[in-house]
Amino acid sequence: MRAYPQLLNEINPDLVPDEGGENQEQSNQEQNENLTDFGQLEMPKERSDIHVITIIGQVEGHLVMPSQNKATKYEHIIPQLVAVEQSPEIRGLIVILNTVGGDVEAGLAIAEIIATMSKPTVSLVLGGGHSIGVPIAVAAGRSFIASTATMTIHPIRLTGMVIGVQQSFDYLEKMQERVINFVVEHSKISAEKFKEMMMTTGELARDVGTVVIGKTAVDCGLIDQVGGLSDVMGYLRQRIAEQQQCQQQPRQGQQQQPEQQQPEGQNGEQPPPQQPGDQQPRVRVNRGAKK
Amino acid sequence: MIWSIIPEEVIFAGAETEAAPSQRQYLGRQVLVSNGRIVGLLSTNPGDFLDARLAPGAELTDPQP
Numbered sequence: 127m128r129a130y131p132q133l134l135n136e137i138n139p140d141l142v143p144d145e146g147g148e149n150q151e152q153s154n155q156e157q158n159e160n161l162t163d164f165g166q167l168e169m170p171k172e173r174s175d176i177h178v179i180t181i182i183g184q185v186e187g188h189l190v191m192p193s194q195n196k197a198t199k200y201e202h203i204i205p206q207l208v209a210v211e212q213s214p215e216i217r218g219l220i221v222i223l224n225t226v227g228g229d230v231e232a233g234l235a236i237a238e239i240i241a242t243m244s245k246p247t248v249s250l251v252l253g254g255g256h257s258i259g260v261p262i263a264v265a266a267g268r269s270f271i272a273s274t275a276t277m278t279i280h281p282i283r284l285t286g287m288v289i290g291v292q293q294s295f296d297y298l299e300k301m302q303e304r305v306i307n308f309v310v311e312h313s314k315i316s317a318e319k320f321k322e323m324m325m326t327t328g329e330l331a332r333d334v335g336t337v338v339i340g341k342t343a344v345d346c347g348l349i350d351q352v353g354g355l356s357d358v359m360g361y362l363r364q365r366i367a368e369q370q371q372c373q374q375q376p377r378q379g380q381q382q383q384p385e386q387q388q389p390e391g392q393n394g395e396q397p398p399p400q401q402p403g404d405q406q407p408r409v410r411v412n413r414g415a416k417k
Numbered sequence: 418m419i420w421s422i423i424p425e426e427v428i429f430a431g432a433e434t435e436a437a438p439s440q441r442q443y444l445g446r447q448v449l450v451s452n453g454r455i456v457g458l459l460s461t462n463p464g465d466f467l468d469a470r471l472a473p474g475a476e477l478t479d480p481q482p
Binding site for chain 1: 418419420421422423425428429430431432435451452457458460463464465466467472473
């Protein structure tokens with residue numbers, strides 16, 4: 127072992143391993159500072175090709191919620207999702223939900239963006255994914271729920287002064303239809319079943335509705351699978367690999383095309399005109415993937 | 418319109434006493450700040466929204482500009 131550094135030393139003195147040099151001392155000092163200040167060692171920095179977004183507390187929309195609420199701000203989440211979609215370094219998205227609900231339009235906006243992303247997306251409901259958390263959970267390409275996690279499905283409410291009862295009722299019904307249509311389109315549950323769950327009595331103390339826990343959410347078709355982190359990662363890695371293959375195939379096809387077309391040209395036949403879409407690598411969109 | 422398992426009166430309790438956020442320059446970006454924390458990022462570059470230092474809730478490293 128002793129001969130190895132000596133040999134390196136003769137060839138290139140810079141390659142001799144630094145035993146207790148300045149850099150090492152500085153790094154040790156930083157680690158000690160972290161240990162005393164925060165009680166933790168700094169983890170090695172590693173860039174992941176998977177982006178994680180947590181939807182926690184309330185989904186904040188048009189009204190700013192007071193600071194005692196934990197809130198997910200949709201105006202920050204949406205550009206973040208745009209960045210995830212266009213970043214060449216990020217290949218997949220995990221959405222982790224532990225939310226009590228919130229603004230209907232903000233929630234639907236987040237859900238629509240997730241559903242129309244071309245990169246593989248997975249959602250995991252931990253703890254709770256209630257009310258507007260339901261469309262966000264089903265928006266991902268595949269949805270997972272922890273066996274102890276719950277989801278509350280209940281009607282949308284209107285509070286405050288009502289002017290024009292019929293109009294308000296119709297508006298409320300339209301809002302509810304938007305949510306129901308989205309959930310039905312992106313999960314295996316039927317509209318009738320979802321509405322029935324919304325109006326069930328005897329499950330909630332202060333409201334009508336249904337609480338589904340873990341496997342029950344899968345049995346009714348709302349969520350795809352009961353699982354945890356390893357299942358989510360496994361699925362996402364598989365989808366990323368599939369998508370990479372999918373993107374490579376059209377490129378290989380393009381290279382082979384001139385050779386295949388040559389005999390047709392010799393026979394005096396015109397080669398078929400190329401479709402404009404053929405040149406583009408095909409990407410799958412999650413919308414309606416489960417249907 | 419709020420659709421949540423938490424009643425609206427609980428969500429919006431104390432809303433009147435909340436101070437309006439102020440706008441300032443931070444790490445070369447315009448941010449909305451309240452009580453030494455970022456509450457919003459004003460940017461048209463989606464890449465900025467992936468920076469954890471500019472995410473809502475992040476503590477400012479230099480509280481006074």
